[in-house]
Amino acid sequence: MSGPAVRFYDYFPPSDSFRLEVLEGLSSSPKRIAPKFFYDTRGSQLFEAICSLPEYYLTRAETEILTVRAREISDLIGPGCLLIELGSGGSHKVRLLLEALQPAAYLPMDISRDHLLRAARRLSAEYPWLEVHATCIDYSRKLDLPYCPNGARKIAFFPGSSIGNFEPEDTVAFLRNVAQMLQANGALLIGVDLKKDAKILHAAYNDSRGVTAQFNLNLLARINREMEGRFILDDFEHSAFYNETQGRIEMHLTSHRQQTVQVGAQRFGFARGETVHTENSYKYGLDEFQDLARRAGFRPVRAWSDSQGLFSVHYLNAESR
Numbered sequence: 605m606s607g608p609a610v611r612f613y614d615y616f617p618p619s620d621s622f623r624l625e626v627l628e629g630l631s632s633s634p635k636r637i638a639p640k641f642f643y644d645t646r647g648s649q650l651f652e653a654i655c656s657l658p659e660y661y662l663t664r665a666e667t668e669i670l671t672v673r674a675r676e677i678s679d680l681i682g683p684g685c686l687l688i689e690l691g692s693g694g695s696h697k698v699r700l701l702l703e704a705l706q707p708a709a710y711l712p713m714d715i716s717r718d719h720l721l722r723a724a725r726r727l728s729a730e731y732p733w734l735e736v737h738a739t740c741i742d743y744s745r746k747l748d749l750p751y752c753p754n755g756a757r758k759i760a761f762f763p764g765s766s767i768g769n770f771e772p773e774d775t776v777a778f779l780r781n782v783a784q785m786l787q788a789n790g791a792l793l794i795g796v797d798l799k800k801d802a803k804i805l806h807a808a809y810n811d812s813r814g815v816t817a818q819f820n821l822n823l824l825a826r827i828n829r830e831m832e833g834r835f836i837l838d839d840f841e842h843s844a845f846y847n848e849t850q851g852r853i854e855m856h857l858t859s860h861r862q863q864t865v866q867v868g869a870q871r872f873g874f875a876r877g878e879t880v881h882t883e884n885s886y887k888y889g890l891d892e893f894q895d896l897a898r899r900a901g902f903r904p905v906r907a908w909s910d911s912q913g914l915f916s917v918h919y920l921n922a923e924s925r
């Protein structure tokens with residue numbers, strides 16, 4: 605391979621964090637499992653498939669914004685930054701910025717090690733001039749920066765509205781950590797899904813090909829694979845709906861019948877219709893999100909939306925505190 609090789613840093617959570625959190629979540633009432641556990645290798649592939657679905661407008665709308673605004677964004681940031689992507693997945697959207705932005709280095713962070721490494725190697729082959737520092741980390745727990753070129757401005761890129769998967773109180777705490785990592789001269793470029801007609805939201809999370817259902821059910825398949833679970837996938841159903849009061853899509857796995865499921869040495873009872881709550885995806889108005897960002901120590905500089913007003917991208921400066 606020509607160009608600089610990919611550097612790899614492994615801050616992966618202890619291998620039993622999945623096991624411990626799943627057992628705790630299935631023992632609690634109501635039952636729940638954190639959405640970060642969707643992203644094993646299979647889950648990451650399914651999520652990429654979701655992003656190309658006709659109903660999942662989020663990816664298209666954000667891509668439109670980043671394409672149209674790449675020059676403006678690059679002028680705000682300036683050349684030679686350290687570009688840190690949180691939850692980088694396949695590193696697709698960053699490609700829309702790299703040529704215009706000319707960062708000194710790119711530091712993708714993701715929880716899914718194999719997916720991260722494959723994506724980082726592909727990107728490095730395509731952009732041989734770019735230093736790539738792939739960091740495997742659960743960024744919702746800690747934000748360690750393994751590398752920063754001397755004097756480079758730190759810019760965090762957090763696309764896809766993954767911020768919507770945090771609870772509002774956790775959102776402020778998380779953004780505060782991001783602001784601290786960036787320090788006073790840094791900035792955050794973040795994609796945030798907007799509130800809209802519930803029908804559009806419903807279709808996006810209940811696609812006609814059933815890919816989102818497979819993505820949700822893969823969590824049970826993962827428990828079977830990694831924890832000697834005995835879930836029968838046909839006994840559970842994907843359910844997703846918009847909770848207007850909370851301003852969020854909720855995803856659940858609903859038990860078709862009363863049953864007991866063995867996971868390793870433990871047994872979990874399910875009533876008929878009982879659910880495991882697997883994800884919240886919050887939607888925010890422009891001002892609503894900027895208020896949260898201010899509370900976390902950011903100063904809103906610019907916000908853009910796509911031509912249909914479905915999605916927003918915010919550019920926020922980290923304030924010194």
Ligand code: AVI
Nearest residue numbers: 654764765766769809816885
């Ligand atoms: C990653 N995250 C922003 C997606 C979302 O829309 O909340 C995950 C997803 N869940 C169902 N479809 C996509």
